[in-house]
Amino acid sequence: MSHSIDPAILQALDAAGLSVALVSDLVDRALAEDLADGPDVTTTATIAGDQTGQADAVPREAGVVAGLAVAGYVFAAVGQGRVRVRIQAVDGSLVRPGEVLLSASGPVRDLLTAERTALNLLTHLSGVATLTRIWTETIRGTGASIRDTRKTMPGLRALEKYAVRCGGGVNHRMSLSDAALIKDNHIAAAGSVSKAFELVRAAAPALPVEVEVDTVAQCEEAIRAGAELVLLDNMNLAELRSCVALAADAGGRVKLEASGGLSLQVAAAVAGTGVDYLAVGALTHSAPVLDIGLDLSADLSAGPALSGAGADA
Numbered sequence: 001m002s003h004s005i006d007p008a009i010l011q012a013l014d015a016a017g018l019s020v021a022l023v024s025d026l027v028d029r030a031l032a033e034d035l036a037d038g039p040d041v042t043t044t045a046t047i048a049g050d051q052t053g054q055a056d057a058v059p060r061e062a063g064v065v066a067g068l069a070v071a072g073y074v075f076a077a078v079g080q081g082r083v084r085v086r087i088q089a090v091d092g093s094l095v096r097p098g099e100v101l102l103s104a105s106g107p108v109r110d111l112l113t114a115e116r117t118a119l120n121l122l123t124h125l126s127g128v129a130t131l132t133r134i135w136t137e138t139i140r141g142t143g144a145s146i147r148d149t150r151k152t153m154p155g156l157r158a159l160e161k162y163a164v165r166c167g168g169g170v171n172h173r174m175s176l177s178d179a180a181l182i183k184d185n186h187i188a189a190a191g192s193v194s195k196a197f198e199l200v201r202a203a204a205p206a207l208p209v210e211v212e213v214d215t216v217a218q219c220e221e222a223i224r225a226g227a228e229l230v231l232l233d234n235m236n237l238a239e240l241r242s243c244v245a246l247a248a249d250a251g252g253r254v255k256l257e258a259s260g261g262l263s264l265q266v267a268a269a270v271a272g273t274g275v276d277y278l279a280v281g282a283l284t285h286s287a288p289v290l291d292i293g294l295d296l297s298a299d300l301s302a303g304p305a306l307s308g309a310g311a312d313a
Contacts, residue, residue, distance in 0.1 A: 003024060003076065003077045003080065004076070004079075004080050004081035005073060005076045005077070006072075006076055006084070006085060008085075008087075009069055009072045009073055009076055009085060009087075012068070012069035012072070012087060013069045013070070013073065016069060016091065016162055017162065018069070018070070018158060018159065018162055019158065022158055023070055023073055023159075024073070024077070026155060026156075026159070027070075027073055027074050027077050027117065028077075029155075030074075030117045030120070030121070031074070031077065031078065031114075031117055034113070034116065034117060035113070039113070040109070040112065040113045043108075043109050043112045043113060044109065047108045047109050047112065047298075049107070049109065050107075051107065051108045051109070051298060051299060052105070052106060052107055052108060052298075052299045053105070053106075053108045053111060053296055053297055053298035053299055054103055054104070054105040054111075054296070054297045055075075055103070055104045055105075055111040055112075055115065055294050055295065055296045055297075056100045056101075056102070056103050056294070056295045056297075057071065057100070057101045057102040057103075057118070057119070057122060057292055057293075057294055058097075058098060058099065058100055058101065058292065058293055058294075058295050059095050059096065059097055059098075059099060059101065059126075059290060059291065059292045059293075060097055060291040060292065060293055061097055061290065061291045062094065062095065062096050062097060063094070063095060063126055063127070063129075063130035063290040064092065064093070064094055064095070064126065064129040064130045064132075064133045064166060064167050064290075065089050065090075065091060065092070065093060065095045065101055065122075065126045065129065065166075065290070066091045066092065066125040066126050066128065066129035066162065066163040066166035066167070067091065067121050067122045067124075067125030067126060067159065067162075067163065068087045068089060068090075068091055068101060068102050068122065069087065069091075070121050070122070070125065070159060071102055071118040071119070071121055071122040072085040072087055072102055072104070072118075074114045074117050074118035074121065075104040075106075075110070075111065075114045075118055077114070078110045078113050078114040079104075079106050079107070079110040079114070082106045082107050082110055083104050083105065083106035083107070083110050083111065083114075084104070084105050084106060085102065085103070085104050086102065086103045086104075086105075087101075087102050088100050088101060088102060088103060089101040089102070091129075091166050092129065092165075092166040092167070092168075094133075101122075101292070102122075108296070108298050108299075111294075111296065112296070115294050118294075119292060119293075119294060121159070122292055123289035123290050123291065123292050124156075124287075124289055125159055125160065125162070125163040125166075126163070126289070126290035126292065127287040127288050127289040127290045128160055128163035128164060128167065128283060128284055128287045129163045129164070129166040129167035129290075130167065130287070130290050131167065131282070131283055131286075131287040131288070132146060132148075132163070132164050132166075132167025132168060132169040132283050132287075133167040133168055134264065135167075135169070135264065135267060135278070135280055135283065136167065136168035136169060138264055138267045138268055139267050139268055139271035139278065142268065142271035142272050143271075143274075143276075144270075144271035144275055144276060144277060144278055145169070145170045145276065145277050145278075146168070146169040146170065146277070146278055146280055146283070147169060147170045147171070147172050147257065147277040147278065147279050147280070148160075148161055148164045148169055148170070148171055148172055148279075148280065148281075148283050148284055149172055149279055149280070149281040149283075149284070150172070150173060150176075151281035151284055151285040152284045152285070153284070153285075157174065158174070160283075160284045161174065161284075164283055164284070167283075169280075169283060170277065172279065178207070179207055179208040179209070179210065180200045180204055180207055180208070180209040180210065181209075181210045181211075181212065181231070182196045182197060182200055182209065182210065182211045182212060183212045184212060184214065184233075186200075187212075192221070193211060193213065193218050193221045193222050193225060194221055194222075194224070194225040196211070197209065197211055197222065197225040197226065197227055198225065201226070208228070208229060209227060209228070209229070210227070210229040210230065210231055210257070211225075211227045211229070211230050211231065212230075212231040212233050212259075213230060213231070213232060213233065214233050214234065214235075215239075216235075216239050216242045216243055216246070219232065219242075219243045219246055220246050223246055223247065223250050223254050227254065228253055228254055228255065229254070229255045229256075229257065230243070230247075230254060230255075230256055230257070231256075231257045231259050231279065232256055232257065232258050232259065232275065233259050233260045234259070234260035234261050235258070235260075237269060237270070237273055240256075240258060240270065240273040240274075240275055241273045241274065243256055243275075244256060244273055244274035244275060255276040255277070256274075256275040256276050256277070257275065257276065257277040257278070257279050258270050258271075258273075258275045258277070258278050258279065259278075259279035262278055262279075262280055
């Protein structure tokens with residue numbers, strides 16, 4: 001689909017570190033699901049082609065907003081130059097019920113056709129940002145950071161990880177090739193932690209290498225092998241503290257990441273052991289949406305929609 005997009009929206013996506021091409025492709029595929037069999041039947045039947053109005057994205061609950069430029073892109077893509085979008089909040093900010101986050105004005109048919117796709121993305125990304133903020137606030141003051149994982153929805157990784165950043169979290173790998181993570185199956189195949197690390201370091205000398213370990217002994221082996229980042233999987237608090245002591249003995253060159261079995265109830269205690277990161281897959285795979293609705297104000301002076309075969313499509 002060829003889009004006529006307001007340069008301000010493109011600039012907002014660029015400022016967020018989001019690829020316009022990626023967002024465009026995602027929006028095209030999402031809209032195609034709604035419009036696969038033609039125009040919106042209900043909207044074309046009830047809304048005159050010349051009827052205009054304004055649609056405001058308004059939260060029904062407090063939370064952290066993320067994805068406003070993405071939602072704006074949806075309205076602009078459907079409107080093809082007919083819809084004007086104004087972003088009225090800042091991604092990463094705490095928003096309250098009734099606050100207008102984004103306004104889109106233009107043909108009501110365009111606004112209602114874009115509504116569900118825009119809200120699907122905005123509510124999901126804001127949900128991710130809100131959950132991330134809850135986690136970061138829970139461990140505030142410990143010195144640790146909340147980090148995401150690759151447990152993202154297919155096709156949404158870049159957007160979800162952006163939402164994590166909006167919530168105050170830290171991104172882990174974006175793909176399987178921008179950093180290495182040696183997991184238990186790699187260690188089993190290679191024969192040992194040290195051997196797996198040696199093989200990966202030889203194959204990718206410039207990339208960051210993280211090693212996942214299950215025991216304090218494996219952590220010590222990984223540090224001796226030269227690992228600078230160790231993921232501590234499903235360890236109790238005492239084991240985490242032992243690994244923190246090992247990292248301290250290594251002169252502080254080693255970062256530690258706690259993973260597995262984490263919950264908000266134990267987050268502060270885990271962060272308090274001295275680890276550098278808490279890996280939380282739930283940020284992206286289990287975040288509830290933030291309830292955001294679209295409030296429409298239509299110009300009722302426009303003529304009624306035509307019925308039957310003569311309807312303006």
